[in-house]
Amino acid sequence: MNPLIFQISLPPMSLKQDNRFQAIIAHAKEYGFVFPSSEIYDGLSAVYDYGPYGSELKKNIKDYWWKSMTQMRENIVGIDAAIFMHPTTWKASGHVDNFSDPMIDNKDSKKRWRVDHLIESYANTLKEKGGEDEKKAEQLLATMDALLAKDDFVGLKNLIEDNKIKGPISGTTNWTDIRQFNLMFSTQLGSVAGDAETIYLRPETAQGIFVNFLNVQKTSRLKIPFGIAQIGKAFRNEIVARQFIFRMREFEQMEMQFFIRPGTQKEWYEYWKEERLKWHLSLGIPKESYRFHNHTKLAHYADAALDIEYDFPFGFKEVEGIHSRTDFDLSNHQKYSNKKLTYFDNEINQHYIPYVIETSIGLDRMFLLILSYSYDEEVINKEDGTKDSRVVLHIPEIIAPIKLAVLPLIKKDGLPEIARKLIDECKPYFRCFYEEKDTIGKRYRRQDAIGTPYCVTIDHQTKEDNTVTLRYRDTMVQERININAICEKLKERFII
Numbered sequence: 001m002n003p004l005i006f007q008i009s010l011p012p013m014s015l016k017q018d019n020r021f022q023a024i025i026a027h028a029k030e031y032g033f034v035f036p037s038s039e040i041y042d043g044l045s046a047v048y049d050y051g052p053y054g055s056e057l058k059k060n061i062k063d064y065w066w067k068s069m070t071q072m073r074e075n076i077v078g079i080d081a082a083i084f085m086h087p088t089t090w091k092a093s094g095h096v097d098n099f100s101d102p103m104i105d106n107k108d109s110k111k112r113w114r115v116d117h118l119i120e121s122y123a124n125t126l127k128e129k130g131g132e133d134e135k136k137a138e139q140l141l142a143t144m145d146a147l148l149a150k151d152d153f154v155g156l157k158n159l160i161e162d163n164k165i166k167g168p169i170s171g172t173t174n175w176t177d178i179r180q181f182n183l184m185f186s187t188q189l190g191s192v193a194g195d196a197e198t199i200y201l202r203p204e205t206a207q208g209i210f211v212n213f214l215n216v217q218k219t220s221r222l223k224i225p226f227g228i229a230q231i232g233k234a235f236r237n238e239i240v241a242r243q244f245i246f247r248m249r250e251f252e253q254m255e256m257q258f259f260i261r262p263g264t265q266k267e268w269y270e271y272w273k274e275e276r277l278k279w280h281l282s283l284g285i286p287k288e289s290y291r292f293h294n295h296t297k298l299a300h301y302a303d304a305a306l307d308i309e310y311d312f313p314f315g316f317k318e319v320e321g322i323h324s325r326t327d328f329d330l331s332n333h334q335k336y337s338n339k340k341l342t343y344f345d346n347e348i349n350q351h352y353i354p355y356v357i358e359t360s361i362g363l364d365r366m367f368l369l370i371l372s373y374s375y376d377e378e379v380i381n382k383e384d385g386t387k388d389s390r391v392v393l394h395i396p397e398i399i400a401p402i403k404l405a406v407l408p409l410i411k412k413d414g415l416p417e418i419a420r421k422l423i424d425e426c427k428p429y430f431r432c433f434y435e436e437k438d439t440i441g442k443r444y445r446r447q448d449a450i451g452t453p454y455c456v457t458i459d460h461q462t463k464e465d466n467t468v469t470l471r472y473r474d475t476m477v478q479e480r481i482n483i484n485a486i487c488e489k490l491k492e493r494f495i496i
Protein backbone atom coordinates (compact mmCIF):
# COMPACT_ATOMS: atom_id res chain seq x y z
CA MET A 1 0.00 0.00 0.00
CA ASN A 2 1.06 3.54 -0.60
CA PRO A 3 3.08 4.72 2.45
CA LEU A 4 2.24 8.36 1.74
CA ILE A 5 -1.23 7.76 2.98
CA PHE A 6 -0.05 7.89 6.57
CA GLN A 7 0.52 11.61 6.18
CA ILE A 8 -3.13 12.58 6.35
CA SER A 9 -4.24 14.66 9.28
CA LEU A 10 -6.71 13.42 11.87
CA PRO A 11 -10.09 15.05 12.15
CA PRO A 12 -10.94 16.56 15.52
CA MET A 13 -14.01 14.99 17.13
CA SER A 14 -15.53 18.35 17.84
CA LEU A 15 -19.22 17.66 17.34
CA LYS A 16 -21.60 16.13 19.82
CA GLN A 17 -21.97 12.50 18.79
CA ASP A 18 -25.78 12.34 18.26
CA ASN A 19 -25.90 15.48 16.23
CA ARG A 20 -22.84 14.32 14.41
CA PHE A 21 -24.55 11.15 13.18
CA GLN A 22 -27.62 13.04 11.98
CA ALA A 23 -25.35 15.58 10.27
CA ILE A 24 -23.46 12.77 8.51
CA ILE A 25 -26.69 11.23 7.18
CA ALA A 26 -27.90 14.60 5.89
CA HIS A 27 -24.51 15.38 4.38
CA ALA A 28 -24.34 11.99 2.64
CA LYS A 29 -27.64 12.73 0.93
CA GLU A 30 -26.98 16.39 0.13
CA TYR A 31 -23.64 15.69 -1.51
CA GLY A 32 -24.59 12.61 -3.53
CA PHE A 33 -23.10 9.86 -1.40
CA VAL A 34 -26.16 7.89 -0.21
CA PHE A 35 -29.86 8.22 -1.05
CA PRO A 36 -32.82 6.34 0.43
CA SER A 37 -33.81 3.69 -2.12
CA SER A 38 -36.81 4.54 -4.36
CA GLU A 39 -37.17 7.81 -2.53
CA ILE A 40 -39.89 9.16 -4.85
CA TYR A 41 -42.11 6.39 -3.39
CA ASP A 42 -41.07 7.38 0.15
CA GLY A 43 -38.16 4.95 0.26
CA LEU A 44 -37.88 1.32 1.28
CA SER A 45 -36.97 0.55 4.85
CA ALA A 46 -33.27 -0.24 5.36
CA VAL A 47 -32.45 -0.17 1.64
CA TYR A 48 -30.18 2.54 0.23
CA ASP A 49 -28.69 3.63 -3.08
CA TYR A 50 -25.23 5.08 -3.58
CA GLY A 51 -24.95 8.32 -5.55
CA PRO A 52 -22.13 9.58 -7.78
CA TYR A 53 -19.59 10.28 -5.01
CA GLY A 54 -20.83 7.40 -2.89
CA SER A 55 -20.39 4.85 -5.66
CA GLU A 56 -16.84 6.14 -6.32
CA LEU A 57 -15.97 5.91 -2.63
CA LYS A 58 -17.48 2.45 -2.37
CA LYS A 59 -15.58 1.25 -5.40
CA ASN A 60 -12.33 2.64 -4.02
CA ILE A 61 -12.88 0.85 -0.69
CA LYS A 62 -13.50 -2.38 -2.61
CA ASP A 63 -10.35 -1.90 -4.68
CA TYR A 64 -8.31 -1.12 -1.58
CA TRP A 65 -9.52 -4.34 0.08
CA TRP A 66 -9.25 -6.46 -3.06
CA LYS A 67 -5.70 -5.40 -3.79
CA SER A 68 -4.52 -5.93 -0.23
CA MET A 69 -6.14 -9.37 -0.07
CA THR A 70 -5.35 -10.72 -3.54
CA GLN A 71 -2.75 -8.81 -5.54
CA MET A 72 -0.48 -8.27 -2.54
CA ARG A 73 -0.66 -11.94 -1.49
CA GLU A 74 0.43 -14.76 -3.71
CA ASN A 75 -1.65 -17.35 -1.89
CA ILE A 76 -5.08 -15.67 -2.11
CA VAL A 77 -7.19 -15.66 -5.27
CA GLY A 78 -10.60 -14.16 -5.95
CA ILE A 79 -13.90 -15.48 -7.25
CA ASP A 80 -17.25 -13.98 -8.16
CA ALA A 81 -19.97 -16.52 -7.36
CA ALA A 82 -23.70 -16.21 -8.13
CA ILE A 83 -26.15 -14.89 -5.56
CA PHE A 84 -28.52 -17.79 -6.20
CA MET A 85 -27.23 -21.14 -5.01
CA HIS A 86 -28.63 -24.64 -4.88
CA PRO A 87 -31.10 -24.71 -1.94
CA THR A 88 -29.27 -27.60 -0.29
CA THR A 89 -26.32 -25.23 0.22
CA TRP A 90 -28.26 -23.50 2.99
CA LYS A 91 -29.33 -26.75 4.57
CA ALA A 92 -25.68 -27.86 4.67
CA SER A 93 -24.41 -24.52 5.94
CA GLY A 94 -26.89 -24.61 8.80
CA HIS A 95 -28.65 -21.41 7.73
CA VAL A 96 -32.05 -23.08 7.25
CA ASP A 97 -32.02 -24.38 10.81
CA ASN A 98 -29.83 -21.91 12.65
CA PHE A 99 -29.74 -18.55 10.94
CA SER A 100 -32.17 -16.92 13.24
CA ASP A 101 -32.13 -14.39 16.01
CA PRO A 102 -34.13 -14.49 19.23
CA MET A 103 -36.94 -11.96 18.84
CA ILE A 104 -39.58 -10.56 21.12
CA ASP A 105 -42.74 -8.67 20.16
CA ASN A 106 -44.28 -5.82 22.05
CA LYS A 107 -48.00 -6.64 22.17
CA ASP A 108 -49.05 -2.98 22.25
CA SER A 109 -46.96 -1.53 19.43
CA LYS A 110 -46.91 -4.87 17.53
CA LYS A 111 -43.23 -4.17 16.85
CA ARG A 112 -40.65 -6.93 16.92
CA TRP A 113 -37.21 -6.50 18.46
CA ARG A 114 -34.02 -8.48 18.50
CA VAL A 115 -33.62 -9.45 22.14
CA ASP A 116 -29.93 -8.54 22.36
CA HIS A 117 -30.56 -5.13 20.75
CA LEU A 118 -33.39 -4.37 23.14
CA ILE A 119 -31.33 -5.21 26.22
CA GLU A 120 -28.21 -3.47 24.87
CA SER A 121 -30.10 -0.28 24.15
CA TYR A 122 -31.52 -0.30 27.71
CA ALA A 123 -27.99 -0.94 29.07
CA ASN A 124 -26.73 2.06 27.10
CA THR A 125 -29.25 4.37 28.73
CA LEU A 126 -28.07 3.09 32.12
CA LYS A 127 -24.44 3.63 31.15
CA GLU A 128 -25.13 7.24 30.20
CA LYS A 129 -26.37 7.89 33.74
CA GLY A 130 -22.98 6.77 35.11
CA GLY A 131 -22.15 5.70 38.69
CA GLU A 132 -24.03 2.69 40.09
CA ASP A 133 -26.21 2.51 36.97
CA GLU A 134 -23.12 2.03 34.84
CA LYS A 135 -22.11 -0.98 36.95
CA LYS A 136 -25.66 -2.31 36.70
CA ALA A 137 -25.45 -2.03 32.91
CA GLU A 138 -22.22 -4.05 32.81
CA GLN A 139 -23.81 -6.73 34.99
CA LEU A 140 -26.92 -6.78 32.80
CA LEU A 141 -24.87 -7.27 29.62
CA ALA A 142 -22.79 -10.03 31.20
CA THR A 143 -25.99 -11.84 32.27
CA MET A 144 -27.45 -11.40 28.78
CA ASP A 145 -24.30 -12.86 27.16
CA ALA A 146 -24.44 -15.87 29.45
CA LEU A 147 -28.15 -16.49 28.74
CA LEU A 148 -27.66 -16.05 24.96
CA ALA A 149 -24.79 -18.52 25.06
CA LYS A 150 -27.17 -21.09 26.57
CA ASP A 151 -30.11 -20.17 24.29
CA ASP A 152 -32.03 -19.66 27.53
CA PHE A 153 -35.07 -17.78 26.20
CA VAL A 154 -37.05 -18.05 29.43
CA GLY A 155 -34.09 -16.55 31.32
CA LEU A 156 -33.81 -13.74 28.76
CA LYS A 157 -37.50 -12.93 29.03
CA ASN A 158 -37.20 -12.84 32.84
CA LEU A 159 -34.23 -10.49 32.45
CA ILE A 160 -36.32 -8.12 30.32
CA GLU A 161 -39.23 -8.28 32.79
CA ASP A 162 -37.10 -7.98 35.94
CA ASN A 163 -35.46 -4.85 34.55
CA LYS A 164 -38.84 -3.50 33.41
CA ILE A 165 -37.44 -2.87 29.92
CA LYS A 166 -40.02 -0.97 27.92
CA GLY A 167 -40.86 -1.16 24.21
CA PRO A 168 -39.13 1.81 22.57
CA ILE A 169 -42.33 2.75 20.69
CA SER A 170 -45.18 1.85 23.05
CA GLY A 171 -43.31 2.55 26.29
CA THR A 172 -44.98 -0.56 27.77
CA THR A 173 -43.66 -3.83 29.18
CA ASN A 174 -46.30 -6.01 27.52
CA TRP A 175 -44.05 -8.63 25.87
CA THR A 176 -44.65 -11.91 24.04
CA ASP A 177 -42.42 -14.93 24.61
CA ILE A 178 -39.10 -14.99 22.82
CA ARG A 179 -38.98 -16.84 19.48
CA GLN A 180 -36.39 -17.53 16.82
CA PHE A 181 -36.86 -15.75 13.47
CA ASN A 182 -35.04 -16.84 10.29
CA LEU A 183 -33.32 -14.01 8.47
CA MET A 184 -33.10 -15.48 4.96
CA PHE A 185 -35.17 -14.10 2.08
CA SER A 186 -36.70 -16.79 -0.11
CA THR A 187 -37.95 -16.65 -3.67
CA GLN A 188 -39.07 -19.06 -6.40
CA LEU A 189 -36.89 -20.39 -9.18
CA GLY A 190 -38.60 -21.54 -12.36
CA SER A 191 -41.38 -19.93 -14.36
CA VAL A 192 -43.99 -22.69 -14.40
CA ALA A 193 -46.30 -22.67 -11.42
CA GLY A 194 -45.95 -25.91 -9.51
CA ASP A 195 -42.44 -26.51 -10.86
CA ALA A 196 -41.10 -23.69 -8.81
CA GLU A 197 -38.40 -24.43 -6.32
CA THR A 198 -37.81 -22.32 -3.23
CA ILE A 199 -34.38 -20.79 -3.24
CA TYR A 200 -32.78 -18.18 -1.02
CA LEU A 201 -31.01 -14.91 -1.61
CA ARG A 202 -27.62 -15.64 -0.08
CA PRO A 203 -27.29 -14.29 3.47
CA GLU A 204 -23.48 -14.39 3.24
CA THR A 205 -20.99 -14.68 0.39
CA ALA A 206 -18.92 -17.35 2.14
CA GLN A 207 -20.87 -20.37 0.86
CA GLY A 208 -20.08 -19.48 -2.77
CA ILE A 209 -16.44 -19.90 -1.76
CA PHE A 210 -16.94 -23.22 0.04
CA VAL A 211 -18.83 -24.92 -2.77
CA ASN A 212 -16.11 -23.82 -5.21
CA PHE A 213 -13.27 -24.84 -2.92
CA LEU A 214 -11.98 -27.71 -5.05
CA ASN A 215 -12.63 -25.99 -8.40
CA VAL A 216 -10.48 -23.09 -7.27
CA GLN A 217 -7.80 -25.17 -5.58
CA LYS A 218 -7.33 -27.39 -8.62
CA THR A 219 -7.47 -24.71 -11.31
CA SER A 220 -5.18 -22.35 -9.41
CA ARG A 221 -2.90 -25.19 -8.26
CA LEU A 222 -2.89 -23.78 -4.75
CA LYS A 223 -1.34 -25.47 -1.74
CA ILE A 224 -2.55 -25.11 1.78
CA PRO A 225 -2.46 -22.58 3.39
CA PHE A 226 -4.32 -20.51 0.78
CA GLY A 227 -7.29 -18.20 0.63
CA ILE A 228 -10.25 -17.37 -1.60
CA ALA A 229 -11.63 -13.84 -1.57
CA GLN A 230 -14.94 -12.52 -2.78
CA ILE A 231 -16.88 -9.26 -2.80
CA GLY A 232 -20.62 -9.45 -3.32
CA LYS A 233 -24.15 -8.78 -2.24
CA ALA A 234 -25.79 -10.51 0.69
CA PHE A 235 -29.37 -10.26 1.93
CA ARG A 236 -30.81 -10.54 5.42
CA ASN A 237 -34.33 -9.87 6.55
CA GLU A 238 -33.12 -7.85 9.52
CA ILE A 239 -35.93 -7.16 11.91
CA VAL A 240 -34.58 -4.03 13.42
CA ALA A 241 -32.89 -2.38 10.51
CA ARG A 242 -31.81 1.08 11.51
CA GLN A 243 -28.78 3.30 11.94
CA PHE A 244 -28.66 4.28 8.30
CA ILE A 245 -26.41 1.97 6.24
CA PHE A 246 -25.08 0.20 9.35
CA ARG A 247 -27.78 -2.47 9.19
CA MET A 248 -29.36 -2.99 5.80
CA ARG A 249 -31.47 -5.72 4.24
CA GLU A 250 -29.38 -5.73 1.06
CA PHE A 251 -25.69 -5.12 1.62
CA GLU A 252 -22.26 -6.06 0.38
CA GLN A 253 -19.62 -8.19 2.04
CA MET A 254 -15.90 -8.49 1.40
CA GLU A 255 -15.02 -11.97 2.61
CA MET A 256 -11.95 -14.16 2.57
CA GLN A 257 -11.84 -17.81 3.56
CA PHE A 258 -8.36 -19.05 4.45
CA PHE A 259 -7.93 -22.81 4.18
CA ILE A 260 -5.46 -24.36 6.62
CA ARG A 261 -4.22 -27.61 8.09
CA PRO A 262 -6.41 -28.84 10.99
CA GLY A 263 -4.80 -27.97 14.30
CA THR A 264 -3.23 -24.72 13.06
CA GLN A 265 -6.39 -22.66 13.46
CA LYS A 266 -5.29 -20.79 16.60
CA GLU A 267 -2.14 -19.37 14.97
CA TRP A 268 -3.95 -18.38 11.79
CA TYR A 269 -6.81 -16.83 13.75
CA GLU A 270 -4.31 -14.63 15.60
CA TYR A 271 -2.52 -13.85 12.35
CA TRP A 272 -5.67 -12.68 10.54
CA LYS A 273 -6.92 -10.73 13.51
CA GLU A 274 -3.73 -8.64 13.45
CA GLU A 275 -3.52 -8.43 9.64
CA ARG A 276 -7.03 -7.14 9.34
CA LEU A 277 -6.54 -4.53 12.03
CA LYS A 278 -3.38 -3.40 10.20
CA TRP A 279 -5.45 -2.97 7.05
CA HIS A 280 -7.81 -0.60 8.86
CA LEU A 281 -4.93 1.33 10.39
CA SER A 282 -3.19 1.60 7.00
CA LEU A 283 -5.93 4.02 6.02
CA GLY A 284 -4.63 6.40 8.68
CA ILE A 285 -7.52 5.78 11.09
CA PRO A 286 -6.27 5.94 14.72
CA LYS A 287 -5.92 2.75 16.71
CA GLU A 288 -7.96 4.15 19.63
CA SER A 289 -11.02 4.12 17.36
CA TYR A 290 -10.86 0.31 17.19
CA ARG A 291 -11.20 -2.52 19.64
CA PHE A 292 -11.60 -6.30 19.51
CA HIS A 293 -14.70 -7.92 20.96
CA ASN A 294 -14.42 -11.67 21.61
CA HIS A 295 -17.66 -13.63 21.16
CA THR A 296 -18.96 -15.56 24.12
CA LYS A 297 -21.86 -17.06 22.17
CA LEU A 298 -20.31 -18.74 19.16
CA ALA A 299 -22.16 -19.27 15.89
CA HIS A 300 -22.98 -22.88 15.01
CA TYR A 301 -19.88 -23.17 12.77
CA ALA A 302 -17.20 -21.50 14.90
CA ASP A 303 -14.65 -22.53 17.55
CA ALA A 304 -13.49 -18.93 18.06
CA ALA A 305 -14.79 -15.59 16.84
CA LEU A 306 -14.26 -11.90 17.40
CA ASP A 307 -15.52 -8.62 16.03
CA ILE A 308 -13.33 -5.73 15.03
CA GLU A 309 -15.36 -2.84 16.41
CA TYR A 310 -15.16 0.82 15.47
CA ASP A 311 -16.18 3.77 17.58
CA PHE A 312 -19.11 4.94 15.43
CA PRO A 313 -21.03 8.08 16.47
CA PHE A 314 -23.49 5.69 18.20
CA GLY A 315 -20.76 3.78 20.06
CA PHE A 316 -18.38 0.88 19.43
CA LYS A 317 -19.99 -1.52 16.93
CA GLU A 318 -18.87 -4.38 14.70
CA VAL A 319 -17.43 -3.55 11.31
CA GLU A 320 -15.67 -6.86 10.62
CA GLY A 321 -15.80 -10.41 11.93
CA ILE A 322 -12.89 -12.87 12.23
CA HIS A 323 -14.19 -16.41 12.58
CA SER A 324 -12.46 -19.71 13.07
CA ARG A 325 -15.00 -21.85 11.15
CA THR A 326 -13.31 -25.21 11.73
CA ASP A 327 -14.12 -27.76 8.97
CA PHE A 328 -17.84 -27.28 9.59
CA ASP A 329 -18.80 -25.93 6.17
CA LEU A 330 -16.68 -28.21 3.97
CA SER A 331 -17.60 -31.32 6.01
CA ASN A 332 -21.27 -30.55 5.74
CA HIS A 333 -21.09 -29.82 2.01
CA GLN A 334 -19.29 -33.13 1.59
CA LYS A 335 -22.03 -34.86 3.56
CA TYR A 336 -24.98 -33.22 1.76
CA SER A 337 -23.50 -33.38 -1.76
CA ASN A 338 -21.86 -36.80 -1.48
CA LYS A 339 -18.83 -35.29 -3.22
CA LYS A 340 -15.40 -35.65 -1.71
CA LEU A 341 -14.06 -32.29 -0.55
CA THR A 342 -10.77 -33.45 0.91
CA TYR A 343 -7.36 -32.04 0.12
CA PHE A 344 -4.20 -34.10 -0.23
CA ASP A 345 -1.35 -32.51 1.71
CA ASN A 346 1.78 -34.00 0.17
CA GLU A 347 4.05 -32.47 2.83
CA ILE A 348 2.52 -34.71 5.48
CA ASN A 349 1.13 -37.32 3.10
CA GLN A 350 -2.43 -36.99 4.38
CA HIS A 351 -5.93 -36.40 3.04
CA TYR A 352 -8.04 -34.08 5.16
CA ILE A 353 -10.84 -31.56 5.08
CA PRO A 354 -9.16 -28.20 5.64
CA TYR A 355 -10.01 -25.90 8.53
CA VAL A 356 -11.01 -22.34 7.71
CA ILE A 357 -10.35 -18.88 9.11
CA GLU A 358 -12.75 -16.31 7.75
CA THR A 359 -12.38 -12.54 7.59
CA SER A 360 -15.69 -10.89 6.77
CA ILE A 361 -16.15 -7.14 6.49
CA GLY A 362 -19.30 -5.28 5.50
CA LEU A 363 -18.53 -2.91 2.64
CA ASP A 364 -21.40 -0.59 3.58
CA ARG A 365 -20.29 -0.56 7.23
CA MET A 366 -16.77 0.29 6.12
CA PHE A 367 -18.26 3.09 4.03
CA LEU A 368 -20.11 4.39 7.10
CA LEU A 369 -16.92 4.06 9.12
CA ILE A 370 -15.09 6.24 6.58
CA LEU A 371 -17.85 8.86 6.65
CA SER A 372 -17.93 8.80 10.48
CA TYR A 373 -14.17 9.17 10.68
CA SER A 374 -13.97 11.84 7.98
CA TYR A 375 -16.83 14.17 8.72
CA ASP A 376 -15.99 17.35 10.52
CA GLU A 377 -17.36 20.84 11.00
CA GLU A 378 -14.40 23.12 11.48
CA VAL A 379 -14.09 26.69 12.66
CA ILE A 380 -11.37 28.54 10.78
CA ASN A 381 -9.54 31.50 12.29
CA LYS A 382 -8.77 33.78 9.39
CA GLU A 383 -5.69 36.03 9.12
CA ASP A 384 -7.79 39.20 9.47
CA GLY A 385 -9.06 38.01 12.88
CA THR A 386 -12.53 36.95 11.67
CA LYS A 387 -13.85 33.40 11.81
CA ASP A 388 -15.19 31.16 9.09
CA SER A 389 -16.44 27.59 9.08
CA ARG A 390 -16.40 24.65 6.75
CA VAL A 391 -17.75 21.11 6.55
CA VAL A 392 -14.99 18.83 5.40
CA LEU A 393 -14.63 15.12 4.76
CA HIS A 394 -11.09 14.08 5.67
CA ILE A 395 -11.45 10.91 3.57
CA PRO A 396 -8.15 9.00 3.35
CA GLU A 397 -6.92 10.39 0.06
CA ILE A 398 -6.24 7.05 -1.57
CA ILE A 399 -9.97 6.22 -1.48
CA ALA A 400 -11.36 9.76 -1.98
CA PRO A 401 -14.03 9.89 -4.73
CA ILE A 402 -12.36 12.81 -6.52
CA LYS A 403 -8.62 13.24 -6.16
CA LEU A 404 -8.03 16.59 -7.86
CA ALA A 405 -10.27 19.54 -8.68
CA VAL A 406 -8.93 21.91 -11.33
CA LEU A 407 -10.37 25.41 -11.08
CA PRO A 408 -9.70 28.25 -13.51
CA LEU A 409 -9.94 31.55 -11.61
CA ILE A 410 -12.15 33.03 -14.34
CA LYS A 411 -13.94 31.60 -17.36
CA LYS A 412 -11.87 33.47 -19.96
CA ASP A 413 -8.37 34.60 -20.99
CA GLY A 414 -7.39 31.04 -21.88
CA LEU A 415 -7.51 29.83 -18.24
CA PRO A 416 -10.19 27.13 -18.86
CA GLU A 417 -8.07 25.73 -21.70
CA ILE A 418 -5.04 25.40 -19.41
CA ALA A 419 -7.24 23.69 -16.80
CA ARG A 420 -8.64 21.21 -19.34
CA LYS A 421 -5.14 20.38 -20.52
CA LEU A 422 -4.08 19.54 -16.97
CA ILE A 423 -7.16 17.34 -16.53
CA ASP A 424 -6.40 15.54 -19.78
CA GLU A 425 -2.91 14.81 -18.49
CA CYS A 426 -4.12 13.51 -15.10
CA LYS A 427 -7.36 11.66 -15.87
CA PRO A 428 -5.81 8.40 -17.06
CA TYR A 429 -4.26 8.09 -13.58
CA PHE A 430 -6.90 9.41 -11.16
CA ARG A 431 -10.33 10.99 -11.02
CA CYS A 432 -10.39 14.74 -11.65
CA PHE A 433 -13.10 17.37 -11.48
CA TYR A 434 -13.43 20.61 -13.42
CA GLU A 435 -15.36 23.62 -12.15
CA GLU A 436 -15.43 27.24 -13.26
CA LYS A 437 -18.57 28.59 -11.54
CA ASP A 438 -18.59 30.76 -8.36
CA THR A 439 -15.77 32.26 -6.36
CA ILE A 440 -12.69 30.17 -5.67
CA GLY A 441 -13.57 30.14 -1.94
CA LYS A 442 -16.99 28.60 -2.64
CA ARG A 443 -15.48 26.07 -5.01
CA TYR A 444 -12.91 25.05 -2.38
CA ARG A 445 -15.73 24.54 0.16
CA ARG A 446 -17.66 22.30 -2.23
CA GLN A 447 -14.58 20.16 -2.76
CA ASP A 448 -13.94 20.02 1.01
CA ALA A 449 -17.50 18.77 1.46
CA ILE A 450 -16.94 15.80 -0.87
CA GLY A 451 -13.47 15.09 0.47
CA THR A 452 -11.31 16.09 -2.52
CA PRO A 453 -7.75 16.12 -1.16
CA TYR A 454 -6.25 18.52 -3.74
CA CYS A 455 -7.41 21.57 -5.66
CA VAL A 456 -5.43 23.39 -8.32
CA THR A 457 -6.27 26.97 -9.25
CA ILE A 458 -5.20 28.34 -12.62
CA ASP A 459 -4.79 32.15 -12.67
CA HIS A 460 -3.22 34.82 -14.85
CA GLN A 461 0.21 34.21 -13.37
CA THR A 462 0.00 30.68 -14.77
CA LYS A 463 0.21 32.17 -18.25
CA GLU A 464 3.35 34.04 -17.33
CA ASP A 465 5.39 31.52 -15.37
CA ASN A 466 3.53 28.18 -15.69
CA THR A 467 2.82 28.03 -11.94
CA VAL A 468 -0.52 27.19 -10.29
CA THR A 469 -1.84 27.21 -6.72
CA LEU A 470 -2.01 23.75 -5.20
CA ARG A 471 -4.35 23.72 -2.21
CA TYR A 472 -4.38 20.93 0.40
CA ARG A 473 -7.78 19.92 1.83
CA ASP A 474 -6.75 19.01 5.40
CA THR A 475 -4.42 21.90 6.19
CA MET A 476 -5.84 24.38 3.65
CA VAL A 477 -2.21 25.30 2.96
CA GLN A 478 -1.62 26.65 -0.53
CA GLU A 479 1.60 26.53 -2.46
CA ARG A 480 2.75 27.76 -5.80
CA ILE A 481 4.01 24.94 -7.98
CA ASN A 482 4.87 24.37 -11.63
CA ILE A 483 1.88 23.00 -13.54
CA ASN A 484 4.06 20.36 -15.18
CA ALA A 485 4.88 18.86 -11.77
CA ILE A 486 1.26 18.30 -10.65
CA CYS A 487 0.46 15.01 -12.35
CA GLU A 488 3.83 13.48 -11.50
CA LYS A 489 3.59 14.64 -7.86
CA LEU A 490 0.10 13.28 -7.31
CA LYS A 491 -0.21 10.11 -9.34
CA GLU A 492 2.08 8.04 -7.11
CA ARG A 493 -0.05 8.87 -4.10
CA PHE A 494 -3.19 7.36 -5.57
CA ILE A 495 -1.94 3.95 -6.58
CA ILE A 496 -4.18 1.63 -4.62
Ligand code: ATP
Nearest residue numbers: 238246247248251318319320321360361362364365
Ligand atom coordinates in the same frame (compact mmCIF):
# COMPACT_ATOMS: atom_id res chain seq x y z
P1 ATP B 1 -24.45 -8.11 13.40
O1 ATP B 1 -24.12 -8.76 14.71
O2 ATP B 1 -24.16 -6.63 13.36
O3 ATP B 1 -25.80 -8.48 12.87
P2 ATP B 1 -23.13 -10.30 12.18
O4 ATP B 1 -22.22 -10.73 13.29
O5 ATP B 1 -24.38 -11.04 11.94
O6 ATP B 1 -23.44 -8.72 12.33
P3 ATP B 1 -21.52 -11.40 10.13
O7 ATP B 1 -22.45 -12.48 9.79
O8 ATP B 1 -20.27 -11.72 10.87
O9 ATP B 1 -22.30 -10.21 10.85
O10 ATP B 1 -21.17 -10.61 8.79
C1 ATP B 1 -19.91 -10.03 8.52
C2 ATP B 1 -19.99 -8.55 8.31
O11 ATP B 1 -21.04 -8.23 7.39
C3 ATP B 1 -20.33 -7.77 9.56
O12 ATP B 1 -19.17 -7.52 10.31
C4 ATP B 1 -20.90 -6.50 8.99
O13 ATP B 1 -19.87 -5.59 8.65
C5 ATP B 1 -21.58 -6.95 7.72
N1 ATP B 1 -23.02 -7.06 7.93
C6 ATP B 1 -23.71 -8.06 8.49
N2 ATP B 1 -25.02 -7.81 8.50
C7 ATP B 1 -25.18 -6.60 7.89
C8 ATP B 1 -26.29 -5.78 7.58
N3 ATP B 1 -27.54 -6.17 7.85
N4 ATP B 1 -26.08 -4.60 6.96
C9 ATP B 1 -24.83 -4.20 6.64
N5 ATP B 1 -23.74 -4.92 6.91
C10 ATP B 1 -23.89 -6.11 7.52
